[in-house]
Amino acid sequence: MRLARNVVSFTRRAARQYNRARSSTRDLFVDLYSNALAGACVVMIVASLVVALRGEIAARNIGGTTLVAAHWQVVPAGIVWMLLTYLALVGVVVLARRLGPVTVGQAEGAWWLPLPVDRRPMVLPSFLRRLVAVGAVASVAYVPFSLLTALDRSPWDHANSAVIFGGASIVAVIGAAALQLTSAAGALRATILLGLIPVAVLPFLGFSMWPLILVLSLAAVLLAYVVPRVGDVRGVELQRGGAVSGHAAASIFFIDMNELRRSLVAAPSTRVSRRGSRYYGRPTRRPLTAVIRADVVAFLRLQPPPTAALVWLGLCVSITLITPALPVFLQLTVTLIAGCLVTAGTGTIARRTAVIPELDALLPVSPVLVRCSRMIMPASAMAAWMGALTGTLVVLGAGTPFLVLLGVLAGLGMGAGAARAATRPATDWTTPPVETPFGSVPRDQVSSLLRGTDMTVLSMAPLLLTLYLDTVHPWLLLAQITASITAITVQASTPSAR
Amino acid sequence: MGDVLEADGLLVGYVGTPVCGEVSLGLASGEVLAVVGFNGAGKSTVVRTLAGRQDPLAGDVRVHGLPVMPDAVEFRRQVAAVFDEDVFFPSLTVREHLLLVARGHSVSSPEEAVDAELKFFGIADRAHAVPDALSSGQRRRLLLAAGFIRPSSLLFLDEPEQRLDPVMRDALSRRIQGCADAGTTVVLVTHDPRLLVQTATACLVIDETVKPVSTERGAQIIAGA
Incomplete structure (x- = not known):
């Protein structure tokens, strides 16, 4: 364990020295400034859209103009919002499983994995960082949804729901990590997807501490199961997740949506499909x-x-x-x-x-x-x-x-x-960029x-x-x-x- | 049968389709097996499967009498492999890459071991360069140095002569012989008849039917005779 930690810290230290030597304080400031500016622009646009939509929803005329006949409108809104929350959590599980979530990069896979040491210190820090990032991003992303679907709630209620959803997303990612630990994941996957149903209800239970405590406790229990075992994830699985994550991150960096879709689409089945063989086999001369x-x-x-x-x-x-x-x-x-x-x-x-x-x-x-x-x-x-x-x-x-x-x-x-x-x-990166409110593109x-x-x-x-x-x-x-x-x-x- | 590496009725391939005939072999300590065959015959697939890099379609592989478990610590301690994987940490220098491997394998006096490998593989003057700044041949030398700096009882080399100049090929040949003399079993895929003759104690021709031949015959096959 100690040897593995030394290997990781040695690599990180060298990387830090290398990066420091290549970047200046000015570059750091420019990056911070442009990212903060772009972030503020995005927040302002989303906030104005949410405020406008809240006004529209608040002023809606019940039984007025709708797409379908009014008598069909029998699904309580709350049920649909919970269903959407559940689907979002399922999406988190599926995406997290595709991207890893326990991974190593290409170089780490080639140089760290063959070493005869416990792999846990090699994969655990990045996994924990990912959990924190997912929790934070999911919480922030949930705020507009909460603001639009629950007009009567107080700001504290919205914040509470957002944090609960962030916690639920962390649970979903830990569930995806648990799937990496087993080769026969069918039953476990079904258990996780079923287990997320009650979790998806928690953000809608109003301002109370116990849903938050419940979801964080669930995350802690799952973490206690996964953390001691992350070193047991197979090397090929660690490298697969790293390759997909790297491909997806590079696609986002280069703003290439097609490449992003290519990276996230499931690997082609190894089973040869015979679908359409007869149609394909028919003789043709054209x-x-x-x-x-x-x-x-x-x-x-x-x-x-x-x-x-x-x-x-x-x-x-x-x-x-x-x-x-x-x-x-x-x-x-x-x-x-x-x-x-x-x-x-x-x-x-x-x-x-x-x-x-x-x-x-x-x-x-x-x-x-x-x-x-x-x-x-x-x-x-x-x-x-x-x-x-x-x-x-x-x-x-x-x-x-x-x-x-x-x-x-x-x-x-x-x-x-x-x-x-x-x-x-x-994208043609050889031509000069254009300045936009979101920075240079x-x-x-x-x-x-x-x-x-x-x-x-x-x-x-x-x-x-x-x-x-x-x-x-x-x-x-x-x-x-x-x-x-x-x-x-x-x-x-x-x-x-x- | 040998006690270091054994394969029995091993079938390798992709998507359920074998790429070559069944492989059965046994290697004892200090033996050097050269794996030869034409392009696409399945040599690398066989060696990757023996090294646990991919699952066999059928058959059994054992290293020191145990099934191949590439994620087990003991397997990683015993088995070294140098495949053509040009992947490096962009921020680590040549020397730091080798130090990483040496320390990770608890090599005694890692600094001296790294210096010795850098000197042997002729990249001492590039020790403080990052891999991106190296030539293709120098990167190959770095990969080989990483394979040899660590102790192992079984070493897989996939076309190690690639991108090396003749002088370095001769040095590599001596190095492989030295490893074998020290008791390491080596499995070597090669297209170089000279390297084969200089190092191999046994030769396996990979084709639709896999068969052992003498090393001289293996060299003739590579040379197209």
């Missing part, structure tokens, strides 16, 4: 048909399960069923955000192929047709998702059955948006980040307007057709930037 079949089969085999898409679908529907009703603006915003996120999820295959554009260049097919082929499956998936969403809303009393047609058309355009986002250019970064999302939002706009107006005007149908065709045409005609 290269375009071969390309289309390859794209369809790749999607069928490699696309992750649609769990997230179904969760977002459920959320979009349940948000319209809340009583007292939320403002229509908020319901539409949730639908828009869900649409954008689900769309991005369908771009997995396009993102993978975007990394190796040389393969497309080898095909004896026009690049425009290749891009169209790559849109087929995202567009089909999004058409199905939007069809399901609008169909459900129609059943619940929103608009007329023509709304489903609009939804399917919007989905086709959104699929084009998914393919467009997947081929967005990497690389030139063309914003347009690069918006690429794909622009067409997704454009495709959804007529549909959202229809939902708002609660009727399908012929001109809105025309607008939807135009928007979707525009999205598809733009994607088909824009060369891949990579």
